[in-house]
Amino acid sequence: MAVWLAGRGLDVVAVDVSPAALAAGAELVTREQPPGRVRWVEADLDAGFPVEEGRYDVVVCQRFRDPALYPAMAAALAPGGLLAVTVLSEVGDAGGAFRAAPGELTAAFADLEVLAHGEGGGEAHLVARAPA
């Protein structure tokens, strides 16, 4: 996702705890040479969201779920910034510790303008905009 965003000209901060995941991304950048830049940050998100508040035009979190991070993800958005989140969901699945409860994303990001939201087939997604 980081390289895809950089391919559209964005300067990206990509956070992951795995050096292997970061190295794979960096290799992709070398191959594709996107117009935007990617800064790779090795960090454990269980310890918090290591980015500045109010700074980012886009915040993307795909298939990593930690409800404790939801407030920091919203706070990282610049005015009018876009948030895109995809998590595993209990909706359409058997449930479990790593899956979002029904309505979790819309409740967590109620202060944002929801542009798209869906739950089903074991997955939930939300796209929302911060107030301008």
Ligand SMILES: C[S@@+](CC[C@H](N)C(=O)[O-])C[C@H]1O[C@@H](n2cnc3c(N)ncnc32)[C@H](O)[C@@H]1O
């Ligand atoms: C299911 S993969 C999703 C990867 C990518 N976002 C995608 O959609 O293809 C989950 C990612 O979260 C990372 N991850 C897991 N626990 C983490 C943590 N505590 N802090 C930071 N990254 C973590 C893993 O290393 C892995 O790259």
